[in-house]
Amino acid sequence: MHRLYLVPTLLINVVIIFIPALLTVALAFFRWDGITTPVFVGLQNFQALWFDRVFWTALTNNLIWTGLFLTIPIFMGLLAATLLLVARRGSMFFQVIYFLPMIIATAILARVWQGMIFSPVSGVNGMLQRMGFPTIDPLTQPSTALLGIATVDLWHWWGFLCVIFFAALRQVPQEQIEFARLEGASFWQIMRHVLIPAIRPTITLMMIMTVIWSFLVFDFVYILTQGGPAFSSEVLSTLAYRSAFYDLAVGKAAAVAVVISLFGLVATAFYIRAQTREFQS
């Protein structure tokens, strides 16, 4: 009888996740412009992706993005959270400051960075240029566009990790930290041997979620560069969006979406495995 409580959530999942997901997978095997009747083409959309250099650029960019987000914000978040733990004074204030970018809508953040920081006309970048500094707008160069977008997202994201890690660190028994201090452990030694092992499950979860979210990244890329210039910041989700709504190639877009899901699926498998181990231990 108590299993009936699962029905509402299962129903919602089936209607808004499972059925659309199945339809997307099915569409990946059709040629469809989003308007007329779909035509079954087998694996043609996947073959087309295999030979599409933009797809490989997008996939590489997603991998670079994942690498960036698995290292920089996690390191910054851990470091800041540990400092908040050590120096408790003002920790609430700093938590609020760090978390603030997270509660601002991404579209607004992106426009603020584009217009007030990067722009050579109205931004800090332009002010520096007028002062004689040879700065560039990173969004305009193929070599820096992706990094420019990542900078905005990192600024928005790391504070969230910091707050999560800080909440986890507060659960670490104070005696363990005190004991390490009495033993003469340095800050880095405490971090390496006490704090990080104690919050490893939280870090693992955040890393797995980072992988999943990195393959779903869309908003900042689309608003700031739309994948340009010259496809240099194209990611899988912008490629899927462009295919579906500009090229009217919904089947190809669905094939890209399937590839995105595969990466999410692998990360989810790792997550479930990690959770199972945790429960067993």
Added chain:
Amino acid sequence: MKRRTFIAGTLGLLASSALIGPALAQGKTITWWYESADPKQQGYIKSGIIEPFNAANPDFNLTIDYRGTELDKQMRVALLSGNGPDIVYTAGPTYVAPMARAGQLLALDDYVTRYGWNDRILPVFLEMGKYDGKLYALPKTYETLGLFYNKTLFEKHGWKAPTTIAELETLADAMLAEKIVPFASGNANWRPANEHYVSIALNSIAGPENVYKALKGELPWTAEPFVKAIDTLNSWWQKGYFGPNYFSLSDEQSFAQMASGQAGMMPSGTWQFQRVNTYFPPANAEVGFVGFPSAEGVSGPVYPLGVGSTFSVAATSKNADGAAAAIDYIFSDKVYGVMNSSWPGEWNTPLADLSKVQVDNGLPIYTEAMKTLAEAVGDNQYGYTTWTFLPPATNSYLVSGIEEVWLGRSTTAQFLEQLNATFLQEKADGKVPAIPAR
């Protein structure tokens, strides 16, 4: 019946008649989804179209819903599910054929006769809106590309508006020497702005006859005239004609730079006329506009024809007559005069005869440009904009592909090869829009 029930029932009846009454009095509703418009522009539509149409047609109640820049995506999803508005506002002729093929649009041929559109609308546009011999769409506005320039800056330096590509390049080099950006341009807010320059190069350098042949599949996009056109466009980029901040500026910012004299010319579309009064008078400058110069062997200037949006009636519309009546009203001399007076550049409906139209927007240069374009279209002497005549994936590739050429990530030959391959695929799939005979 209890007294309380009686009172509640009476109040309910009164309330419902109070709500339904005015709705019935307003006539049968016609729904129209429109793209983005700022409050001022919404006011122009309300006072110039909605209110006078409803006053003149008491049987109908035209309503408008502003859906923002993603209107075309919303429209496709809505039509696919059998919903959507009565008046279908598409993002251009490219979308008309698949929508008509899918049975989402109503054939307008009966209304052509009823409203005399054959006599009132330029024939080219009636041809462009056809699919399988039937008319499904009319363009809301048509536009062309040309060369805006800062007349005051030109007079100060003794420069003249160029008439050939050679003159244009000499002038642009002189501007670079004066540290003036030759082409005010930017795509930060609208990445497809790239295709404005490709359209200009294809028409003014390769020539409209060759573009026509390529669109009909009689000449590959890899042919020599197109190689020359893209090579020339690339040489302009490499020489710095587009300035150092192309990817950072919006077209409005670049227009402002031209008005202030930081940039000298702006190869762009007639929709830029709506910005003239905002930026030129405060800068104490005067604007000039000419057709874009042509290369040797191409008689010009060529006016590439562009249609960025079209009107149709939904096949599922329960008020098709009302929707057609509203479209017909928009194609009246009165609406042309009112809308072009308040919002120049955005409501250039394809009327065949503009002699009776009164336009008062303080921009005689705009009226003159539109007249020249109408004559060029009437004489079949027009060019082809890529967003109007190329199928969707070809056009989408063109926008990003030209950036690859500019930034040295691909060659002209590679770019044109992929463009041609994508075009041939889409042509085989029947996605190339109707190309009126020259």
